[in-house]
Amino acid sequence: MYVPFEQLPPQARIWIYQADREFTDAEATEIQDKIKNFVTEWSAHGHQLHASGQLLHNRFVVLGTDVDVTAPSGCSIDSSVKFLRTLEIDYNTKLFDRTQLAFQKNGAINMVHLTEMPAAVASGEITAETPYFDNLVAEAGLLKTDWMKPAGKTWLQKYF
Incomplete structure (x- = not known):
């Protein structure tokens, strides 16, 4: 059952998948419809x-579910991965490459390979101090507060 994202409770489980490129506005509209x-x-x-x-x-791509209503199962996680793999094929992108790191600089998102x-x-x-998108954030409430934070305050601190 679809719930507007802002209506998910703070403890809702989320998964963040980062594309290796920015989607066009037309692609983004299509993808948002497919997500819904x-x-x-x-x-x-x-x-x-x-x-x-x-x-x-x-x-x-951010998927979330209210685990207090119905917890996701292994099969439901598998179906989300299948959905994301379809997006990868349809839009010639990669959504599971964790070696690409996303930073925000001068209002743009820049990718740096690990x-x-x-x-x-x-x-x-x-x-x-460079803002880093920490895609390991796992709860909806933390998306606003902990997703983008200074790189030095993440697991990347070892580089500074």
Whole structure:
């Protein structure tokens, strides 16, 4: 059952998937429609999940479900992965590459490969204060407060 994202409770479980490129506005509209269609039918053991999804910054697919109503199962997680794999094929993108790191600089989202972090830090391209999208955030309430934070206050602190 589709629930508007802002109506998910703070403790709702979320998953964030980052595309390796920014989607066009036309693609973003299509993807948002596909997300809504998917979560409308998303279920666990025959029970519909109270779920939502959104595309943020034309790059991040966020799926969420109210675990207090119906907890997701292994099969429901598998169905979400299948859905995301379909998006990858349909839009020629990668949504599961965790080696690409997203930072915000001058209002734009810049990608840095994990192996390039030492050089990016050494050159000053990335500093401890550079906003980083921490896609490990797992609750809807933390999306607003902990998703984007200074790189030095994340697991990336070892580079500074």
